[in-house]
Structure formats: structure tokens, C-alpha cells
Amino acid sequence: MTVKAGGEEPYARGPAPEGDEAARFSAMLEDNVVDLYENAPCGYLSTLMDGQIAKVNATLLGWLGYRREELVGRKRFADLLTVGGRLYHETHFAPLLGMQGEIGGIALELRAADGTRLPVLVTSTVKTGDDGRPLLIRTTLFDARDRRAYETELLRTRREAEEARLEADRARLAAEEAHQVVEAERARLHRLATTLQRTLLPPSLTAPTGLEVAAYYHIASADEVGGDFYDLFPLDGGTWGLFLGDVCGKGAAAAAVTSLVRYTLRAAAVYDPAPAAVLANLNTVLTREYHGTDPRFCTVLFGLLTPDTEDPRGGFRLTLASGGHPPAILLGADGSARYLPTPDGQLIGVIPDAHIATTTVCLRPGDTVLLHTDGLTEARTLPLGGPVGDGDGRYGDDALLALATSLAPTTAPAAVTALQELLDTLGAGVDDDTALLALSVPHPTPETEQ
Known part of the structure; x- marks a missing residue:
């Protein structure tokens, strides 16, 4: 089941419940929608066309220190802004919103009830009725502190x-x-x-029930923050989201983009976890936030893990969406290894309507899937005397696939350990950060089979 937040109509995949079961389902669904809206990781508010606040979620109220009754029907959105933010809203933000119907990724500052300032990234959309007349403005605010x-x-x-x-x-x-x-x-x-690098990565990864997970981050330069990132996190209905990617550049600018990318991917997955939709949302944020003479983009894989309840042996369905990122590798229980094709996926953050490629695979007991950034395959092997690569001075995709084939069948921890040792062997030839994320379905034990 998938539920849309933010006041949208919920929907379900599969036959609708009937009778008393339908009533219980509707009540549960309504509770889920309200909870998603009220406790989302970002702030929401809805205003009338004159800016008067009509609805605000608990997250934003907590940030600002207001009670709901102090804002709804009493203040306008512009009243929550600092003096400079109010001026920008009146002269630029509001006119552009009126012309375009949507504007996003704008940096503003809110003034909390105690007078402190809160930097946020703001996205607003004008909602219209069936007759095309504007009814209200829905605004999403991301904490940028x-x-x-x-x-x-x-x-x-x-x-x-x-x-x-x-x-x-x-x-x-x-x-x-x-x-x-x-x-x-x-x-x-x-x-x-x-x-700062540690803050851009999860402190630890919790494996979903029935899966093993392992990750590793190889820092190429201790003096600069890299732009590689990964994460694994639970969603509703027993599904899990995961991503791994690489922001262009290094240093403070790359760190800022990486933070925005990670936050956007997690937030987008709450509203619509379909991998292609999540990357499309990220592409919209990046193309609007970074444009002109200072574009910022990334390559990324986003996956959705769903337990395969139809297979008595256990396992998961993994759907991966790619935005220009190197493909993942499936190390099969039968000793094979192959890339999971996501052809023609385009970089995220370069053009407004980037093509996003998807693929789906079933992970069975003994299977392992490996995600990596290109710091490994782009590493120099000659004349360092390291492992033999693809013959052009780089380690390369073919050499990585050959190594994966020699490892299969394997587990996530064993695969990551082997690649960590490879990176250590390449030494100074690895001049770009490398992120690794692996998941495997273990073979059932006598205890788990009972």
C-alpha cells in the first residue's frame, strides 16, 4: 500500500477492502495520512491566496515555537519572515509564484516566536480548482540550519x-x-x-529483517570533504529505501549539495517511494537550487526493497532507479556476477526533465547486490604496480566484474571487506572518494526455518 501525504488523496494497489474491513482500513489510512503530514521531517503550511495561514503541521510549529491557534487565521506567511525575507517575498517570490504557479528551492529566513532566525529552503505551489481558479498555496519548508x-x-x-x-x-x-x-x-x-564528512553519512546501518548489510567509505584526501554518500532507512509497510551516489566536486560546496541531496532523498521517499519519482523530485530541487554559472549535479542510485511474500524461501524485490550512476552488481548464489542494467539514466541536476532508468531484480537466499561509486573503477593501477585493470591505466568496470565473479557466492560483509582490501592495495592510485554499500539475503538456518 502507498499513501500520499500533504492532503493528497490516498490510494491503494490491489483490490479495495469491503464491509467492516473497509471501515477499519479507512480509519487506519486516515490516521497514517495525518501522522505523515503532522510529523513529516519538513515543515508544511497552506495559505489562502492573500497569504493568510489556513493549515500548518506540527513540525513547523515546533521549529518556530508557536501554538497552532496563534498562526491559523491570524497571521500570513510573510509575517513569519525576517524583514529582509519579507521584502524578498513581496518583490520576487510572490510575483514569480503568481506567474509560474510553482517556485521552489528558495533560501529564506523565518523568525521564531522567541526572535531567533531559522534558515529554510522554501517550495510553494498554487493549487487550483476544477475551473482553473487558484484556491490556496501549499508551501514546504526544509530546515537549512x-x-x-x-x-x-x-x-x-x-x-x-x-x-x-x-x-x-x-x-x-x-x-x-x-x-x-x-x-x-x-x-x-x-x-x-x-x-563534517561523518555528518554526511549515517552513523550506522540497521539491516532489514532477513537481510545482511555492509558499507564502507574510503577517503581519498583527509584535507577535503568528498561528495560521496549512501543511506539505508525504513519506510511504511515493511519496505526500505536505500541510496548511494556521488556529488560533483569537493570541499564546502560539495558538502552543502550532499547534505541537501541526502535530506531531499529521504523526504521525497516519504511522500512517494517509487524510485523514479524520488529521483525526479531530487532533480527538480537541484535544477532550481543550483543553476546558471554554478550548476551542481550528482549521480545516484535509489532503491526500494520490498519483502517477497510469494516466495516461501524468503527474499526481496529490489527496484533500482539510476540517475547517471554506475550500475549495481548482482553476485548470485549460483556463483555468477552481472551488472544490473540501468541504461541511459542521466545526471541528476543538469536538465529539468532528466531521463531516469529503472530495473527490478529478485534477491534470493545466497544473492548479494553491491553498489559503488566510481572512485574505485577510476582508480589508477599503472605504474603503481597494483592489481591489473582494464589495460588503460584504470582499474575499470571489467576488472571489477571479474573480481565480483571470483567472490560469488558471498555475503555483504565479505564483499565489502574484499573491496576494502582492494582499495588499500591501490593506495595512492585512488584519488577520489569511494563509497560501497552491499546487501545480501542469507541462507536460512534451522532456527529461521522453524
């Missing part, structure tokens, strides 16, 4: 490190002391970059 704090602190630390280096050049008589200052600043930058 972490992203702004990371950017500000990282840029500030970089400036301090650079100033320390310039001062060391000018104070040649104190070369040793200057060197110590520089190294101390570099160590602090390293710690900050490492801390």
Missing part, C-alpha cells in the same frame, strides 16, 4: 588557515613557530573536515 553552519564554519576555518600561512611567510624570523601554527590549523581543519 545544519547546512549553513557547516558551510560557515568550514569557510571560516579555511580563511584562518590561509591567514596563518601568509603570516608565517611574512614572519620568516619565527619560521619554526609559524610552522607549528600552520600545522595546528591544518590539523583543526582536518578534524573539522572529518567531522
Whole structure:
């Protein structure tokens, strides 16, 4: 069953319930919709066409410290903005919304009840009636405090490190002391970059019942934050979402985009978990947030795991959508290995209507699926004396598939360990970060068969 949040009509796949069962189903469905709206990870509000607030969810109320009755019917959306945000809303945001009917990814600042400021990313859509007349405005707000704090602190630390280096050049008589200052600043930058990198990755992964999971992140440079990311998280109805991808570039800019991408993927999966729909939502956010002379894009695989209840042996159906990302590898229980084709999937964040390719596979006991970023296949092997690659100086896709074939059948932890050892062997030839995520269906044990 799939439920749409935000006031949309719920729908179900399969035959509709009847009688008393239909009544219980409807009550449960309504509770789910209300809970999804009220406790979504982002703020929601609906306003009349004059901006008066008609509906607001608990998430946004918690951010701002207001009671519902203080806002609904009493304030307009513009009243929640700072002075500068209100001016921008009146001169740019509202006119563009009126002309286009939708505007998103706009950075604004809200003023909370206690006077503090809350940076947010705002998306608004005008909803119309059957006659085409505008009825109300629905607005989604994403909390941008972490992203702004990371950017500000990282840029500030970089400036301090650079100033320390310039001062060391000018104070040649104190070369040793200057060197110590520089190294101390570099160590602090390293710690900050490492801390920021950890915030862009899940602290740990919880495996769904009936699956093994393993992940690994290989840092190519300790001085710069990379743009690779992955995650695995539960959704409604026993399904799980997963993703792995790579943002272009490094440093603070890439970290900001990575944070936005991870947040958007998780949030989008709550509303419509269909993999192609999730990546389409992300593409819309990136193309609107980053455009013009500073485009930002990523490659990404998004998957939806669903227990296969029709197979008595157990297993899962995995649907993968690709936005220009290297394909996943299926290591079969029969000892085979093959890429899961997602041809012609386009980069996410480059063009408004990117093509998104999908594929579906059934994971049976003994099967393992491996997702990876291109830091591994793009690694240099010659003249480093490392593992033999595809003959062009890179490790390459063919060499990776050959290694996967030699490992199959295997488990997620064993596959990730083998690739971790490979990355260590390649050493300095790996000049880009690499993320690995593997899932496997274990063979049933006597205990699980009972």
C-alpha cells in the first residue's frame, strides 16, 4: 500500500477492502495520512491566496515555537519572515509564484516566536480548482540550519588557515613557530573536515529483517570533504529505501549539495517511494537550487526493497532507479556476477526533465547486490604496480566484474571487506572518494526455518 501525504488523496494497489474491513482500513489510512503530514521531517503550511495561514503541521510549529491557534487565521506567511525575507517575498517570490504557479528551492529566513532566525529552503505551489481558479498555496519548508553552519564554519576555518600561512611567510624570523601554527590549523581543519564528512553519512546501518548489510567509505584526501554518500532507512509497510551516489566536486560546496541531496532523498521517499519519482523530485530541487554559472549535479542510485511474500524461501524485490550512476552488481548464489542494467539514466541536476532508468531484480537466499561509486573503477593501477585493470591505466568496470565473479557466492560483509582490501592495495592510485554499500539475503538456518 502507498499513501500520499500533504492532503493528497490516498490510494491503494490491489483490490479495495469491503464491509467492516473497509471501515477499519479507512480509519487506519486516515490516521497514517495525518501522522505523515503532522510529523513529516519538513515543515508544511497552506495559505489562502492573500497569504493568510489556513493549515500548518506540527513540525513547523515546533521549529518556530508557536501554538497552532496563534498562526491559523491570524497571521500570513510573510509575517513569519525576517524583514529582509519579507521584502524578498513581496518583490520576487510572490510575483514569480503568481506567474509560474510553482517556485521552489528558495533560501529564506523565518523568525521564531522567541526572535531567533531559522534558515529554510522554501517550495510553494498554487493549487487550483476544477475551473482553473487558484484556491490556496501549499508551501514546504526544509530546515537549512545544519547546512549553513557547516558551510560557515568550514569557510571560516579555511580563511584562518590561509591567514596563518601568509603570516608565517611574512614572519620568516619565527619560521619554526609559524610552522607549528600552520600545522595546528591544518590539523583543526582536518578534524573539522572529518567531522563534517561523518555528518554526511549515517552513523550506522540497521539491516532489514532477513537481510545482511555492509558499507564502507574510503577517503581519498583527509584535507577535503568528498561528495560521496549512501543511506539505508525504513519506510511504511515493511519496505526500505536505500541510496548511494556521488556529488560533483569537493570541499564546502560539495558538502552543502550532499547534505541537501541526502535530506531531499529521504523526504521525497516519504511522500512517494517509487524510485523514479524520488529521483525526479531530487532533480527538480537541484535544477532550481543550483543553476546558471554554478550548476551542481550528482549521480545516484535509489532503491526500494520490498519483502517477497510469494516466495516461501524468503527474499526481496529490489527496484533500482539510476540517475547517471554506475550500475549495481548482482553476485548470485549460483556463483555468477552481472551488472544490473540501468541504461541511459542521466545526471541528476543538469536538465529539468532528466531521463531516469529503472530495473527490478529478485534477491534470493545466497544473492548479494553491491553498489559503488566510481572512485574505485577510476582508480589508477599503472605504474603503481597494483592489481591489473582494464589495460588503460584504470582499474575499470571489467576488472571489477571479474573480481565480483571470483567472490560469488558471498555475503555483504565479505564483499565489502574484499573491496576494502582492494582499495588499500591501490593506495595512492585512488584519488577520489569511494563509497560501497552491499546487501545480501542469507541462507536460512534451522532456527529461521522453524
